[in-house]
Amino acid sequence: MLCAIANKLWVAVSNRHLFFGVFFLCMSYAGLIELIQSKIGREASWEDIYLDAAGTSIACLCYGAYYRFSKQRYGLLSLVILIAAISFSKPLYYGYASYVYRQEFPILFDGEKNILNDFVGIQTPASLSIEAAPEQWVNNRSQVAAVTFASGDWPAFELTEPFSKWNGYQYLTVDIYNPHVKEISLHLRVHDKQHNHSYNDRFNKVYSLPHGPSTLKILLDYIKNQPKTRKLDMHNIDNIMFFMSNPSAEYIVYFDNIQLTQ
Numbered sequence: 001m002l003c004a005i006a007n008k009l010w011v012a013v014s015n016r017h018l019f020f021g022v023f024f025l026c027m028s029y030a031g032l033i034e035l036i037q038s039k040i041g042r043e044a045s046w047e048d049i050y051l052d053a054a055g056t057s058i059a060c061l062c063y064g065a066y067y068r069f070s071k072q073r074y075g076l077l078s079l080v081i082l083i084a085a086i087s088f089s090k091p092l093y094y095g096y097a098s099y100v101y102r103q104e105f106p107i108l109f110d111g112e113k114n115i116l117n118d119f120v121g122i123q124t125p126a127s128l129s130i131e132a133a134p135e136q137w138v139n140n141r142s143q144v145a146a147v148t149f150a151s152g153d154w155p156a157f158e159l160t161e162p163f164s165k166w167n168g169y170q171y172l173t174v175d176i177y178n179p180h181v182k183e184i185s186l187h188l189r190v191h192d193k194q195h196n197h198s199y200n201d202r203f204n205k206v207y208s209l210p211h212g213p214s215t216l217k218i219l220l221d222y223i224k225n226q227p228k229t230r231k232l233d234m235h236n237i238d239n240i241m242f243f244m245s246n247p248s249a250e251y252i253v254y255f256d257n258i259q260l261t262q
């Protein structure tokens with residue numbers, strides 16, 4: 001009996017060393033991959049490091065639980081369940097948000113459902129707030145995107161993961177409200193998933209927006225035919241971006257009802 005307990009303790013201590021050894025080795029490998037990614041044009045991500053740590057911990061804890069006494073085993077397995085639940089909560093949330101987003105299509109943004117507002121974002125030096133339309137926008141009493149384009153190189157408002165299959169529609173329409181007395185110039189760019197990041201490989205257009213409300217109604221065929229050497233793949237649209245080119249002052253612009261129409 002005593003021999004059996006001593007043997008289990010020895011295994012437990014040995015496995016603790018093994019646990020930390022394997023964890024250290026896996027995390028060194030994960031860190032190295034992130035470091036290499038940051039040098040070859042991809043972005044290093046703390047979230048990837050966290051997920052690597054969570055996966056490694058789950059594997060090691062499951063292995064450790066196999067060698068523990070029953071009470072310790074339940075503790076380790078509880079820890080496994082907790083780490084897995086935390087790790088999967090975000091992907092599950094975004095999976096559900098993507099499902100809701102698909103149901104809303106051909107609306108790409110209207111500000112009305114909080115779960116869908118993660119599909120819009122900014123590039124600094126812009127800032128974004130989802131809020132009630134301003135009083136002056138008399139025909140709009142709904143939620144809109146209030147985007148502040150601060151002075152700087154390319155402040156932008158973007159739809160980072162729009163529903164990609166645009167076939168079967170004729171127009172991209174966008175409601176915009178310019179509260180400033182002066183006309184503003186707003187750039188729009190649209191690219192697909194095979195975009196090579198060059199200017200001539202995407203849709204680019206500058207729109208002059210007078211004070212008050214405007215609706216952009218852009219023929220999708222016009223967007224499709226804009227790249228110089230090919231046609232945009234309308235089954236695989238990847239990004240829609242509104243931006244200002246080096247604004248000298250700060251401008252707030254309101255966006256709503258970004259959608260495809262017939």
Ligand SMILES: [Ca+2]
Nearest residue numbers: 110111142143
């Ligand atoms: Ca709205």
